Amino acid sequence: MLYGADYNPDQWPEDIWPDDVALMREAGVTTVSLGIFSWSRIQPGPDEWDFAWLDRIIDLLHAGGIGVNLATATASAPPWMTAAHPDILAADENGAPYWHGSRQHHSPSSPTWRRLASELVRRLAERYGDHPGVVMWHVDNELGCHLNEEFSDSARDAFRRWLAGRYGSVEQLNDAWGTGFWSQRYASLEEVFPPRKAPFIRNPSQVLDFKRFMSDMWLEVYLMQRDIIRQAGATQPISTNMMGAFPPANYAQWAPHIDVITDDCYPDPLDPQRPLTTAFQRDLVRSLKRGTPWILMEQATDAVNWRPTNPSKKPGQLAAETAQSIGRGADGIMFFQWRQSRAGAEKFHSAMVPHAGTRTRTWNETVALGERLAELPALPAPGDDAPVALVFDWENWWAVEGEGHPTRLDYLQLVRDWHGALVRRGVMVDIVPPEKVDARYRLAIAPFLYLLRSSGADALRAFVAGGGVLAAGPFTDIVDDNDRFRDGGFLTQLGPVLGVAFEDFRALVPPARERIAERAGEEGSAADAAEDPRAYARFAGRVAGSGTIVAESVWADDAEVLATFETGPSAGRPALTRRAHGDGSAWYLATMPADLDGVLDALLDDAGVSGELDQVPAGVEVARRGDLLTLINHGDEAVEVTAPGTVLGSENPFGTRTLDPQGFAFVRAVR
Numbered sequence: 215m216l217y218g219a220d221y222n223p224d225q226w227p228e229d230i231w232p233d234d235v236a237l238m239r240e241a242g243v244t245t246v247s248l249g250i251f252s253w254s255r256i257q258p259g260p261d262e263w264d265f266a267w268l269d270r271i272i273d274l275l276h277a278g279g280i281g282v283n284l285a286t287a288t289a290s291a292p293p294w295m296t297a298a299h300p301d302i303l304a305a306d307e308n309g310a311p312y313w314h315g316s317r318q319h320h321s322p323s324s325p326t327w328r329r330l331a332s333e334l335v336r337r338l339a340e341r342y343g344d345h346p347g348v349v350m351w352h353v354d355n356e357l358g359c360h361l362n363e364e365f366s367d368s369a370r371d372a373f374r375r376w377l378a379g380r381y382g383s384v385e386q387l388n389d390a391w392g393t394g395f396w397s398q399r400y401a402s403l404e405e406v407f408p409p410r411k412a413p414f415i416r417n418p419s420q421v422l423d424f425k426r427f428m429s430d431m432w433l434e435v436y437l438m439q440r441d442i443i444r445q446a447g448a449t450q451p452i453s454t455n456m457m458g459a460f461p462p463a464n465y466a467q468w469a470p471h472i473d474v475i476t477d478d479c480y481p482d483p484l485d486p487q488r489p490l491t492t493a494f495q496r497d498l499v500r501s502l503k504r505g506t507p508w509i510l511m512e513q514a515t516d517a518v519n520w521r522p523t524n525p526s527k528k529p530g531q532l533a534a535e536t537a538q539s540i541g542r543g544a545d546g547i548m549f550f551q552w553r554q555s556r557a558g559a560e561k562f563h564s565a566m567v568p569h570a571g572t573r574t575r576t577w578n579e580t581v582a583l584g585e586r587l588a589e590l591p592a593l594p595a596p597g598d599d600a601p602v603a604l605v606f607d608w609e610n611w612w613a614v615e616g617e618g619h620p621t622r623l624d625y626l627q628l629v630r631d632w633h634g635a636l637v638r639r640g641v642m643v644d645i646v647p648p649e650k651v652d653a654r655y656r657l658a659i660a661p662f663l664y665l666l667r668s669s670g671a672d673a674l675r676a677f678v679a680g681g682g683v684l685a686a687g688p689f690t691d692i693v694d695d696n697d698r699f700r701d702g703g704f705l706t707q708l709g710p711v712l713g714v715a716f717e718d719f720r721a722l723v724p725p726a727r728e729r730i731a732e733r734a735g736e737e738g739s740a741a742d743a744a745e746d747p748r749a750y751a752r753f754a755g756r757v758a759g760s761g762t763i764v765a766e767s768v769w770a771d772d773a774e775v776l777a778t779f780e781t782g783p784s785a786g787r788p789a790l791t792r793r794a795h796g797d798g799s800a801w802y803l804a805t806m807p808a809d810l811d812g813v814l815d816a817l818l819d820d821a822g823v824s825g826e827l828d829q830v831p832a833g834v835e836v837a838r839r840g841d842l843l844t845l846i847n848h849g850d851e852a853v854e855v856t857a858p859g860t861v862l863g864s865e866n867p868f869g870t871r872t873l874d875p876q877g878f879a880f881v882r883a884v885r
């Protein structure tokens with residue numbers, strides 16, 4: 215188990231360094247991420263290099279038994295560079311540059327920046343590639359964090375090249391982007407720009423491609439640095455720290471290129487759903503490389519300083535959040551940062567060593583946590599055996615929230631709602647793109663999968679044919695990869711397996727809810743004769759309620775209607791359908807149930823999936839990795855939990871025990 219933090223010794227006089235190492239040992243620190251923002255110290259001028267301080271601190275840490283996760287230091291370009299090479303600067307949607315004085319002001323597309331960054335990374339890799347104290351490489355930092363999109367001339371040129379690679383010719387691009395609309399036809403790729411500021415809704419296909427392009431630019435920065443490190447002969451694992459469900463970076467595409475998934479997570483203390491929101495993030499990053507552990511590369515020991523107000527964590531919350539990460543697959547727990555900065559933009563941000571020193575709750579909690587982690591026996595690898603796949607797809611995220619749609623959606627929250635309902639039941643779930651839905655799962659839920667690639671549709675159909683239970687919809691299977699309607703209407707790919715045909719979307723104006731009754735109205739179901747009354751009876755009493763966001767009008771041509779709309783624009787039409795298919799079944803939701811519980815219970819029942827515990831008390835989370843159960847009480851009251859198995863590291867049965875608020879336990883499960 216790695217334990218440690220970002221370490222920024224270049225912010226401090228050198229005589230503090232030995233104290234730092236001594237305190238690190240006291241806190242149980244095993245590893246630090248070093249030099250993330252050190253470019254201007256390493257290269258103070260175009261032809262000046264200073265590695266001596268870095269040699270000294272790496273040697274000192276190594277002698278103290280602390281491993282170094284060495285950063286490539288490219289996350290903030292030095293001021294001399296912007297003065298000498300203004301073409302490295304990123305630009306906003308007006309084309310106006312971002313200047314130095316903060317961080318990440320460079321364009322990832324800039325050839326000059328790439329050349330200078332390559333030189334830095336090459337020197338670092340050649341110098342430290344075989345240093346025994348360097349255990350891992352930390353490429354850049356949170357790629358794209360502040361520059362989700364940037365519109366500089368470098369971006370423009372790179373975008374044109376990227377489009378040439380994707381489409382081959384301007385004719386293909388015109389077709390893909392539907393430029394016949396609003397006089398947007400291009401005569402050459404040289405006329406194409408990034409989607410800079412425009413008077414009204416911008417071409418959605420262009421916007422979608424630009425998001426793909428930005429994700430690819432940051433990935434290219436990672437790949438460039440990774441290749442340089444490898445060419446220098448370094449053999450340590452290489453990673454770059456992710457940010458969970460971070461909109462601009464399609465991590466599902468990045469993951470195969472990254473040796474170890476590392477993630478930064480800063481739970482919002484004011485988020486009423488906090489433990490569920492963070493559980494989603496942990497499951498998402500675990501699912502990026504199923505069956506392998508990941509590293510929590512950054513969390514805060516206490517308050518952050520970049521939200522409008524920054525309350526402290528509750529006593530014990532830090533340990534509980536750490537347990538959640540471990541329970542959901544983490545094999546490393548790291549913080550931003552080791553020693554609280556005394557100057558600069560983050561001086562109010564918490565750290566392992568607060569500015570007030572070691573006579574602090576934060577220091578005591580981090581030392582206690584280090585001790586607790588050091589006592590843990592070797593943990594099983596996260597199993598690749600979650601029974602449920604929740605489909606979450608970045609390209610769809612970009613497209614489904616586009617402008618000019620029937621209604622505005624918060625896709626991430628809608629997917630999280632399903633995830634939260636599964637977590638409350640103690641059901642383990644992977645969060646994957648549709649292509650990753652395969653026979654290892656028993657249930658797949660695909661909400662709001664508006665952009666459905668044909669490869670994804672193939673996987674979902676094969677999943678049902680192979681005996682899986684698929685729940686799709688609403689607002690699903692609407693556009694192709696370029697955000698164009700497919701020929702032949704909607705649900706063109708999944709309709710046959712769902713047994714449903716699509717008529718219209720019927721957006722609901724929030725907070726409108728339309729009542730759903732179990733099979734109250736038969737109108738719209740052409741399949742009544744084929745209905746299986748036993749199947750209907752199995753789900754009776756569970757699928758009534760109300761629907762939100764859309765009340766679609768669909769035809770259940772070859773599916774059983776489990777519930778119909780009683781009110782609203784689609785009154786009398788199917789709200790929830792099921793088509794049995796071999797051993798599997800395909801369900802369609804023509805609305806987003808306001809309360810997911812009944813429908814989810816019916817789906818889990820259909821798929822034969824149950825939670826990890828017989829009873830999951832309210833506020834308690836249970837997660838499983840291999841045969842290890844992690845139980846956490848996120849509530850404010852003590853609660854009794856019963857679990858099968860023995861307390862980790864002993865022969866004592868867990869039985870029924872009380873978990874205090876923020877209390878947690880690790881249990882070796884008996885299965």
Ligand code: GAL
Nearest residue numbers: 355356478480512518550563
């Ligand atoms: C992260 C970043 C760190 C630090 C931290 C503060 O996004 O990687 O460098 O700024 O936030 O919470």
